[in-house]
Amino acid sequence: MNIHQLEYILAVDQFKSFSKAADYCHVTQATLSAMVKKLEEQLDIVIFDRKANPIVVTENGKEILVQAQQVVAHAQALLASSKSINSKIEGRLKLGIIPTIANSLMPIILKPILEKYPQLVLEIYEVTTHQMMKNLREGKLDMGILSTPIASNDLETNLLYEEPVHVYGYLDHGKKTIKKEELSKQRIFLLQEGHCLRDQIIQWCDLKKNKHLPPNLLFESNTFDTLLNLVDEFQGMTLLPELYLRNLSDQRKLQVLDMVGGEITREVSLCFYRPYAKWNIVKQLSVDVAQLVNQFIN
Numbered sequence: 001m002n003i004h005q006l007e008y009i010l011a012v013d014q015f016k017s018f019s020k021a022a023d024y025c026h027v028t029q030a031t032l033s034a035m036v037k038k039l040e041e042q043l044d045i046v047i048f049d050r051k052a053n054p055i056v057v058t059e060n061g062k063e064i065l066v067q068a069q070q071v072v073a074h075a076q077a078l079l080a081s082s083k084s085i086n087s088k089i090e091g092r093l094k095l096g097i098i099p100t101i102a103n104s105l106m107p108i109i110l111k112p113i114l115e116k117y118p119q120l121v122l123e124i125y126e127v128t129t130h131q132m133m134k135n136l137r138e139g140k141l142d143m144g145i146l147s148t149p150i151a152s153n154d155l156e157t158n159l160l161y162e163e164p165v166h167v168y169g170y171l172d173h174g175k176k177t178i179k180k181e182e183l184s185k186q187r188i189f190l191l192q193e194g195h196c197l198r199d200q201i202i203q204w205c206d207l208k209k210n211k212h213l214p215p216n217l218l219f220e221s222n223t224f225d226t227l228l229n230l231v232d233e234f235q236g237m238t239l240l241p242e243l244y245l246r247n248l249s250d251q252r253k254l255q256v257l258d259m260v261g262g263e264i265t266r267e268v269s270l271c272f273y274r275p276y277a278k279w280n281i282v283k284q285l286s287v288d289v290a291q292l293v294n295q296f297i298n
Helices: 003-015 018-025 029-043 059-086 099-116 129-137 180-185 196-205 224-234 242-247 279-294
Strands: 091-097 120-126 143-148 155-169 177-179 237-241 256-260 264-273
Touching: 003 018, 003 029, 003 059, 018 029, 091 099, 091 129, 099 120, 099 143, 099 237, 099 242, 099 279, 129 143, 129 155, 129 264, 143 155, 143 279, 155 224, 155 242, 155 279, 177 180, 224 237, 237 242, 264 279
Parallel strands: 091 120, 091 143, 177 256
Antiparallel strands: 143 264, 155 237, 155 256, 155 264
């Protein structure tokens, strides 16, 4: 027995005709007739007198129709209620975000989202990718924003946007273009281990152990600001996500180099763990963040 069978017998009662009921329910008459017969067999009750014209409900069938009407009404109310619940964005949301995304993304999305959803209480934590994945599995975070792909089979992701990554630095004779394959030969300043962007840069640029730094200096930073200061001081290079370029002074923007022979981009995604997923918020925030960021990415 299913809801469709109950809807079919209610339609037959309404139209007093199997053919009209089938048209109303958008199924063939044969399908509707077979499903009604199957229901009668399951209930061991004849609901309709098919010999009458128009079709007549039997005495036993009248009680079945009353209960069917109640069940269908409850099912429709349940569906309407679920749609109402799914349209609400409210309550407390624990959101993790990796530092190399937080510093440029939060100023873009935070105020518009809080204004759009005044009943939503945001708790935001800056964490590494590894810690975020652990916290999602343990239910300490509801969702996270990180760079993908990630090495995980149990966490799910929704792509928010693809962000170009640019080279910031200095070349001989004031040149402003660099070939992608030349990056491996440059003095590249990197973020500290644990930042996914560090690993991505090493892979993108095919970096080996960097022998181009001063022999008595070993320095890795947790922030782009520190990397920029090191690059300015030692005339090296680093790589910066496009959204972060908005934070640069006009003078520093002159040191963003054009790359020839291939673009570097990173994926930024919303990550969640299915058993704890707040589906309505996952779906809506995925749309909102993507729309807000697309205004700033060329």
